[in-house]
Amino acid sequence: MVINSSKKVLIVGGGASGTLTAIALIRSGIAPANITIAEPRELLGEGLAYQTRDELHRLNVPSGRLSAVEELPDDFAEWSKAPSYSFMERRTYSTYLRGHLPDEVQHVREFVTHIAPTIDQGVVATFASGDEENFDGIVLAMGLGKARTPEFLDGVPESHLVIKDVWDGIALPQSQRLLCFGTGLTFIDVALSHLARDPHNTVVAISGSGNLPERHERSQISPFTPSLSDVDTLEKLRSYLEQAGESWRQAVDGLRPIMEGMWRTFTVEEREEFLRTDGSNWFRRRHRIAPEVADLVDAEIAAGRIHVVGGKVLEVHLGENEVALTLAGDETFTGDYLALCIGRDYELSDPLTLNLLAEGKTSRGPLGMGLHVDVSTGLLMKPDGNSHQNIYALGPLRSGEAFESTAIPEIRKQASLIAARLSAPKNMG
Numbered sequence: 001m002v003i004n005s006s007k008k009v010l011i012v013g014g015g016a017s018g019t020l021t022a023i024a025l026i027r028s029g030i031a032p033a034n035i036t037i038a039e040p041r042e043l044l045g046e047g048l049a050y051q052t053r054d055e056l057h058r059l060n061v062p063s064g065r066l067s068a069v070e071e072l073p074d075d076f077a078e079w080s081k082a083p084s085y086s087f088m089e090r091r092t093y094s095t096y097l098r099g100h101l102p103d104e105v106q107h108v109r110e111f112v113t114h115i116a117p118t119i120d121q122g123v124v125a126t127f128a129s130g131d132e133e134n135f136d137g138i139v140l141a142m143g144l145g146k147a148r149t150p151e152f153l154d155g156v157p158e159s160h161l162v163i164k165d166v167w168d169g170i171a172l173p174q175s176q177r178l179l180c181f182g183t184g185l186t187f188i189d190v191a192l193s194h195l196a197r198d199p200h201n202t203v204v205a206i207s208g209s210g211n212l213p214e215r216h217e218r219s220q221i222s223p224f225t226p227s228l229s230d231v232d233t234l235e236k237l238r239s240y241l242e243q244a245g246e247s248w249r250q251a252v253d254g255l256r257p258i259m260e261g262m263w264r265t266f267t268v269e270e271r272e273e274f275l276r277t278d279g280s281n282w283f284r285r286r287h288r289i290a291p292e293v294a295d296l297v298d299a300e301i302a303a304g305r306i307h308v309v310g311g312k313v314l315e316v317h318l319g320e321n322e323v324a325l326t327l328a329g330d331e332t333f334t335g336d337y338l339a340l341c342i343g344r345d346y347e348l349s350d351p352l353t354l355n356l357l358a359e360g361k362t363s364r365g366p367l368g369m370g371l372h373v374d375v376s377t378g379l380l381m382k383p384d385g386n387s388h389q390n391i392y393a394l395g396p397l398r399s400g401e402a403f404e405s406t407a408i409p410e411i412r413k414q415a416s417l418i419a420a421r422l423s424a425p426k427n428m429g
């Protein structure tokens with residue numbers, strides 16, 4: 001059913017969010033040839049998460065929840081010929097997403113640097129080359145910001161021994177003893193890649209808590225079904241999670257459908273407090289690792305090849321060929337390289353975001369996370385509280401407003417709502 005095939009849409013960013021948006025737009029009647037994706041990377045659908053080539057890196061969401069198409073929930077499981085409760089290799093996911101993109105979709109391998117509304121309710125985009133093009137609508141899907149750096153590196157001179165961005169697409173240098181700062185999902189990927197290279201390789205991982213991500217159960221669980229009024233303050237959320245006891249997985253997963261509503265009812269102070277005091281526990285329970293990956297990590301810990309330490313890093317010493325971290329309590333750990341595994345910033349820093357902010361066209365989201373987006377419509381907001389027409393944003397860009405806005409099930413839903421609005425015959429912007 002073609003609703004309106006003549007609208008021209010630009011998607012800025014061709015990671016999972018941008019690609020899921022293109023797929024949703026096509027399904028809602030926009031002609032593929034009228035869709036342009038601006039993405040400097042060679043392959044669409046990869047972005048940060050799905051660029052890996054390592055077979056040890058698994059998806060952390062079961063196949064049955066990763067369909068690219070809202071109305072066809074089993075699509076990815078059927079494509080991957082895997083049971084719906086299985087955790088596939090992550091590298092397969094971008095291949096799957098690209099399989100849904102017809103060749104007519106235009107991929108411009110450039111950054112978008114500026115966008116500006118036109119008088120006829122369209123938007124003009126400027127590419128890094130200086131080329132300009134008019135569109136009827138724009139969808140922002142630029143993902144997260146730069147890799148985070150810990151305070152203990154403030155003022156410390158740059159060194160090739162410190163790998164600041166493990167997701168920059170460059171393989172880890174060959175080494176035997178790797179030090180990692182951070183013990184979350186990024187650490188799990190880095191450790192498995194490093195250990196698989198050589199049986200003599202080892203990893204020491206340090207973080208404040210020393211806690212690893214939790215694991216998924218071996219079989220599917222049934223989430224609880226809380227209502228928004230059960231968790232609409234931080235105090236209620238804490239008591240809901242505490243009461244769940246051993247059934248915390250069911251409690252955490254049960255929040256998924258109401259998470260955005262819950263976050264929006266929290267005050268900014270409650271959001272800030274949650275991230276500061278409950279955040280680390282929340283993330284390791286909410287984003288769990290596949291049971292097979294957890295088994296592998298446990299085996300490496302038992303074999304002494306992974307050593308996990310909790311503590312505050314007080315000092316870093318950069319030698320000629322090694323790095324040493326000294327913790328409160330004076331214990332020191334040494335490695336050939338230090339890999340920072342504390343993830344990416346929620347504060348975006350790509351050229352378009354910086355220009356939008358500098359030109360006063362939008363503002364950052366609450367707590368500096370993402371951009372200011374009206375999550376009920378997906379429209380980008382102006383600093384004066386009005387929304388832009390026909391400029392939408394999704395994925396991690398909504399983190400300040402929606403919090404959990406990074407996993408595929410949430411992003412897919414956002415993409416399909418944006419597509420419905422952009423393809424509607426009447427301008428709903």
Ligand SMILES: Cc1cc2nc3c(=O)[nH]c(=O)nc-3n(C[C@H](O)[C@H](O)[C@H](O)COP(=O)(O)OP(=O)(O)OC[C@H]3O[C@@H](n4cnc5c(N)ncnc54)[C@H](O)[C@@H]3O)c2cc1C
Binds near residue numbers: 013047113186396406
């Ligand atoms: C390591 C990792 C593993 C994950 N595993 C899972 C999982 O198993 N299951 C799950 O549901 N979720 C997972 N996630 C979360 C989630 O899927 C990702 O956060 C999601 O891929 C976000 O995609 P994105 O397209 O919004 O951002 P990104 O992947 O960051 O892509 C953004 C793209 O935009 C481009 N870009 C940026 N600025 C511009 C610009 N100005 N002009 C043009 N292009 C621009 C960048 O080059 C980039 O390719 C994982 C995340 C990570 C980091």
